[in-house]
Amino acid sequence: AQTVTQSQPEMSVQEAETVTLSCTYDTSESDYYLFWYKQPPSRQMILVIRQEAYKQQNATENRFSVNFQKAAKSFSLKISDSQLGDAAMYFCAYRRSLNNNDMRFGAGTRLTVKP
Amino acid sequence: GAGVSQTPSNKVTEKGKYVELRCDPISGHTALYWYRQSLGQGPEFLIYFQGTGAADDSGLPNDRFFAVRPEGSVSTLKIQRTERGDSAVYLCASSFGGVEAGELFFGEGSRLTVL
16 A cells, blocks of 8 residues: 655745755555645645656756655655745645556645745 | 536534535546545545546445446535544545546535534
8 A cells, every 4th residue: 555654744934945845655666646735724735746756857846846766755845935825734645657546645744934 | 617616615414414515527537536634634535436437435434425426527425324523624636537647636625514
């Protein structure tokens, strides 16, 4: 079974600073997808960034980037130039490729951005 | 519609009652997922539909929970004899079907409170 672990229940960052959220996962698959989702108080999960396991290059989306370490099964999210609107719950998620299977989520990290 | 729509947004019921939660996925998405999110936790997989059939219902906690998708579009999650432990946010998501796994698009969820 695949499991996703987020070891930081809460994180805090000063506005305009950089913060890194950690995620590790367990799988025996070689091909899979990893995601970071943001969940604001509105409850809707919004995709922040995704990474295909077969790609060695780390994904980047504007101020968001990942550090994907496949051998270590680590997938951290870096948020640069943090903004007040980044405050939310962040969930790391794993999805197996080749089958349209379910997505497994970590327990989440609550990010607070201080003005 | 443009996004995944879930109704009702909030539902309060009494222990022992029957409830139905509805999900209207993004047009053209053949895959549909139900997740349950308890307070302070990540979403927990319940069931996944590919078209009209339940491809994986391994996450349903017991036989009080049932979901249907009769025409391959709208889905209804049905909970019989509700218990206080069923209180949670029920999230629906949809995605394109096929071999290639990818992003799930989520609705805003239905918050169920069982008194």
